[in-house]
Amino acid sequence: MAGESQADCLFCKIVAGEVPATVIRDSETMTAFRDINPQAPTHVLVIPKAHYPDAATLAAAEPQLAAEMLREAGEVAEQEGIVASETGPGTGYRVVFNTGHGAGQTVFHAHAHVLGGRGFNWPPG
Template identity: 80%
Template sequence: MAGEPQADCLFCKIVAGEVPATVVRDTETVLAFRDINPQAPTHVLVIPKAHYPDAAALAVGAPGLAADVLREAGEIAAQEKTVEPGYRIVFNTGAGAGQTVFHAHAHVLGGRGLEWPPG
Protein backbone atom coordinates (compact mmCIF):
# COMPACT_ATOMS: atom_id res chain seq x y z
CA MET A 1 0.00 0.00 0.00
CA ALA A 2 1.27 3.50 -0.82
CA GLY A 3 2.88 5.21 2.12
CA GLU A 4 3.67 1.98 3.95
CA PRO A 5 7.31 0.90 4.39
CA GLN A 6 8.48 -1.72 1.90
CA ALA A 7 10.73 -4.49 3.22
CA ASP A 8 12.83 -4.60 0.03
CA CYS A 9 13.28 -0.80 -0.31
CA LEU A 10 16.74 0.63 0.41
CA PHE A 11 15.36 4.06 1.31
CA CYS A 12 12.73 2.58 3.67
CA LYS A 13 15.62 0.77 5.38
CA ILE A 14 17.54 4.07 5.68
CA VAL A 15 14.45 5.74 7.20
CA ALA A 16 14.16 2.84 9.68
CA GLY A 17 17.84 3.16 10.64
CA GLU A 18 18.65 -0.31 9.30
CA VAL A 19 21.07 1.04 6.66
CA PRO A 20 23.48 3.88 7.48
CA ALA A 21 23.45 7.20 5.64
CA THR A 22 25.11 10.59 6.10
CA VAL A 23 22.02 12.51 7.17
CA VAL A 24 21.96 16.27 6.62
CA ARG A 25 18.32 16.98 7.58
CA ASP A 26 15.70 14.99 9.43
CA THR A 27 12.15 16.26 9.93
CA GLU A 28 8.94 14.58 10.95
CA THR A 29 8.12 13.76 7.32
CA VAL A 30 11.36 13.98 5.32
CA LEU A 31 14.90 12.62 5.51
CA ALA A 32 17.83 14.05 3.54
CA PHE A 33 21.23 12.42 3.15
CA ARG A 34 24.32 12.63 0.96
CA ASP A 35 24.36 10.56 -2.22
CA ILE A 36 26.93 7.76 -2.05
CA ASN A 37 27.91 8.46 -5.68
CA PRO A 38 27.83 12.26 -5.89
CA GLN A 39 27.53 13.90 -9.30
CA ALA A 40 28.31 17.41 -7.98
CA PRO A 41 30.04 18.88 -4.91
CA THR A 42 26.58 19.10 -3.32
CA HIS A 43 24.48 16.01 -4.05
CA VAL A 44 21.85 15.34 -1.41
CA LEU A 45 18.85 13.03 -1.70
CA VAL A 46 15.60 14.24 -0.13
CA ILE A 47 13.07 11.49 0.51
CA PRO A 48 9.65 11.33 2.10
CA LYS A 49 9.70 9.01 5.10
CA ALA A 50 6.55 7.37 3.71
CA HIS A 51 7.05 5.07 0.71
CA TYR A 52 5.78 6.19 -2.68
CA PRO A 53 7.37 4.63 -5.77
CA ASP A 54 8.01 7.89 -7.65
CA ALA A 55 7.37 11.64 -7.65
CA ALA A 56 4.07 11.38 -9.55
CA ALA A 57 2.66 8.81 -7.11
CA LEU A 58 3.81 11.01 -4.21
CA ALA A 59 2.13 14.10 -5.70
CA VAL A 60 -1.16 12.26 -6.21
CA GLY A 61 -1.14 10.28 -2.95
CA ALA A 62 0.26 12.89 -0.57
CA PRO A 63 0.52 16.38 -2.08
CA GLY A 64 1.42 17.93 1.28
CA LEU A 65 4.29 15.48 1.66
CA ALA A 66 5.45 16.30 -1.88
CA ALA A 67 5.52 19.96 -0.82
CA ASP A 68 7.57 18.99 2.25
CA VAL A 69 10.16 17.33 -0.01
CA LEU A 70 10.43 20.43 -2.19
CA ARG A 71 10.59 22.79 0.78
CA GLU A 72 13.37 20.75 2.39
CA ALA A 73 15.24 20.66 -0.94
CA GLY A 74 15.28 24.46 -0.85
CA GLU A 75 16.42 24.44 2.78
CA ILE A 76 19.26 22.08 1.90
CA ALA A 77 20.33 24.32 -0.98
CA ALA A 78 20.53 27.22 1.48
CA GLN A 79 22.33 25.10 4.09
CA GLU A 80 24.85 23.96 1.45
CA LYS A 81 25.28 27.56 0.21
CA THR A 82 24.25 26.68 -3.35
CA VAL A 83 21.34 29.12 -3.73
CA GLU A 84 23.80 31.44 -5.50
CA PRO A 85 24.96 30.72 -8.17
CA GLY A 86 22.19 28.11 -8.43
CA TYR A 87 21.19 24.51 -7.86
CA ARG A 88 19.07 21.85 -9.46
CA ILE A 89 16.31 19.64 -8.04
CA VAL A 90 15.85 16.45 -10.05
CA PHE A 91 13.23 13.69 -9.78
CA ASN A 92 14.04 10.68 -11.96
CA THR A 93 10.94 8.61 -12.72
CA GLY A 94 11.35 5.12 -14.13
CA ALA A 95 14.38 3.00 -14.95
CA GLY A 96 14.73 4.62 -18.39
CA ALA A 97 15.21 7.99 -16.70
CA GLY A 98 17.82 6.66 -14.28
CA GLN A 99 15.67 5.87 -11.24
CA THR A 100 17.39 2.99 -9.45
CA VAL A 101 15.58 3.09 -6.09
CA PHE A 102 11.82 3.06 -6.49
CA HIS A 103 11.06 5.27 -3.50
CA ALA A 104 10.30 8.88 -4.48
CA HIS A 105 13.32 11.11 -4.00
CA ALA A 106 14.68 14.44 -5.11
CA HIS A 107 18.33 15.01 -5.95
CA VAL A 108 19.62 18.42 -4.86
CA LEU A 109 22.69 19.21 -6.98
CA GLY A 110 24.94 22.25 -6.79
CA GLY A 111 28.42 23.55 -6.35
CA ARG A 112 29.44 23.32 -10.02
CA GLY A 113 28.16 24.48 -13.39
CA LEU A 114 24.89 22.74 -14.22
CA GLU A 115 24.43 23.40 -17.92
CA TRP A 116 21.28 22.36 -19.73
CA PRO A 117 20.64 19.84 -21.09
CA PRO A 118 22.31 17.61 -18.52
CA GLY A 119 24.47 14.72 -19.58
Protein backbone atom coordinates in the same frame (compact mmCIF):
# COMPACT_ATOMS: atom_id res chain seq x y z
CA MET B 1 0.69 -0.41 -0.09
CA ALA B 2 1.72 3.16 -0.94
CA GLY B 3 2.76 5.20 2.05
CA GLU B 4 3.77 2.19 4.12
CA SER B 5 7.39 1.14 4.64
CA GLN B 6 8.58 -1.57 2.26
CA ALA B 7 10.90 -4.25 3.69
CA ASP B 8 12.91 -4.51 0.46
CA CYS B 9 13.34 -0.74 -0.10
CA LEU B 10 16.81 0.72 0.51
CA PHE B 11 15.44 4.16 1.40
CA CYS B 12 12.86 2.71 3.81
CA LYS B 13 15.79 0.92 5.49
CA ILE B 14 17.69 4.22 5.75
CA VAL B 15 14.64 5.89 7.33
CA ALA B 16 14.38 2.99 9.80
CA GLY B 17 18.08 3.26 10.70
CA GLU B 18 18.81 -0.23 9.34
CA VAL B 19 21.20 1.06 6.66
CA PRO B 20 23.71 3.81 7.47
CA ALA B 21 23.62 7.13 5.64
CA THR B 22 25.12 10.57 6.15
CA VAL B 23 21.93 12.30 7.22
CA ILE B 24 22.10 16.08 7.09
CA ARG B 25 18.46 16.91 7.86
CA ASP B 26 15.68 14.93 9.47
CA SER B 27 12.11 15.92 10.29
CA GLU B 28 8.89 14.14 11.13
CA THR B 29 8.14 13.60 7.42
CA MET B 30 11.46 13.93 5.53
CA THR B 31 15.05 12.72 5.63
CA ALA B 32 17.91 14.26 3.63
CA PHE B 33 21.23 12.49 3.20
CA ARG B 34 24.33 12.64 1.02
CA ASP B 35 24.33 10.54 -2.14
CA ILE B 36 26.91 7.72 -2.02
CA ASN B 37 27.77 8.34 -5.70
CA PRO B 38 27.75 12.16 -5.95
CA GLN B 39 27.39 13.76 -9.36
CA ALA B 40 28.27 17.26 -8.09
CA PRO B 41 30.16 18.75 -5.13
CA THR B 42 26.80 18.90 -3.35
CA HIS B 43 24.52 15.93 -4.01
CA VAL B 44 21.87 15.32 -1.39
CA LEU B 45 18.80 13.12 -1.61
CA VAL B 46 15.58 14.32 -0.01
CA ILE B 47 13.07 11.54 0.67
CA PRO B 48 9.69 11.37 2.33
CA LYS B 49 9.62 8.89 5.18
CA ALA B 50 6.43 7.46 3.69
CA HIS B 51 7.07 5.07 0.80
CA TYR B 52 5.84 6.02 -2.66
CA PRO B 53 7.52 4.56 -5.75
CA ASP B 54 8.15 7.92 -7.46
CA ALA B 55 7.47 11.64 -7.17
CA ALA B 56 4.41 11.57 -9.45
CA THR B 57 2.73 8.88 -7.35
CA LEU B 58 3.56 10.84 -4.20
CA ALA B 59 2.15 14.07 -5.65
CA ALA B 60 -1.10 12.36 -6.71
CA ALA B 61 -1.58 10.66 -3.33
CA GLU B 62 -0.30 13.35 -0.96
CA PRO B 63 0.23 16.73 -2.65
CA GLN B 64 1.06 18.38 0.68
CA LEU B 65 3.87 15.88 1.29
CA ALA B 66 5.21 16.44 -2.24
CA ALA B 67 5.25 20.18 -1.57
CA GLU B 68 7.07 19.50 1.71
CA MET B 69 9.74 17.57 -0.24
CA LEU B 70 10.33 20.59 -2.50
CA ARG B 71 10.46 22.93 0.50
CA GLU B 72 12.96 20.62 2.17
CA ALA B 73 15.09 20.62 -1.02
CA GLY B 74 15.26 24.41 -0.74
CA GLU B 75 16.25 24.15 2.93
CA VAL B 76 19.03 21.71 1.98
CA ALA B 77 20.31 24.16 -0.66
CA GLU B 78 20.27 26.97 1.89
CA GLN B 79 22.09 24.85 4.49
CA GLU B 80 24.68 23.76 1.92
CA GLY B 81 25.32 27.34 0.77
CA ILE B 82 24.37 26.77 -2.86
CA VAL B 83 21.41 29.14 -3.12
CA ALA B 84 22.22 31.72 -5.78
CA SER B 85 21.11 35.30 -5.46
CA GLU B 86 22.15 38.60 -6.96
CA THR B 87 24.22 39.37 -3.87
CA GLY B 88 24.94 35.92 -2.41
CA PRO B 89 27.91 33.64 -2.99
CA GLY B 90 25.91 30.53 -3.95
CA THR B 91 26.26 28.86 -7.33
CA GLY B 92 22.64 27.84 -7.67
CA TYR B 93 21.27 24.35 -7.59
CA ARG B 94 19.20 21.83 -9.48
CA VAL B 95 16.41 19.61 -8.13
CA VAL B 96 15.98 16.41 -10.16
CA PHE B 97 13.33 13.70 -10.00
CA ASN B 98 14.20 10.56 -11.98
CA THR B 99 11.06 8.56 -12.74
CA GLY B 100 11.41 5.07 -14.21
CA HIS B 101 14.35 2.91 -15.25
CA GLY B 102 14.82 4.77 -18.55
CA ALA B 103 15.22 8.07 -16.70
CA GLY B 104 17.84 6.65 -14.33
CA GLN B 105 15.70 5.84 -11.29
CA THR B 106 17.43 3.03 -9.41
CA VAL B 107 15.63 3.17 -6.05
CA PHE B 108 11.86 3.10 -6.36
CA HIS B 109 11.09 5.33 -3.40
CA ALA B 110 10.21 8.94 -4.23
CA HIS B 111 13.24 11.19 -3.87
CA ALA B 112 14.63 14.50 -5.04
CA HIS B 113 18.29 14.96 -5.94
CA VAL B 114 19.60 18.36 -4.82
CA LEU B 115 22.70 19.08 -6.91
CA GLY B 116 24.97 22.11 -6.69
CA GLY B 117 28.44 23.47 -6.19
CA ARG B 118 29.27 23.58 -9.91
CA GLY B 119 27.75 24.88 -13.10
CA PHE B 120 25.26 22.80 -15.05
CA ASN B 121 24.62 22.78 -18.79
CA TRP B 122 21.22 22.95 -20.43
CA PRO B 123 19.77 20.81 -21.72
CA PRO B 124 20.92 18.12 -19.28
CA GLY B 125 22.02 14.67 -20.34
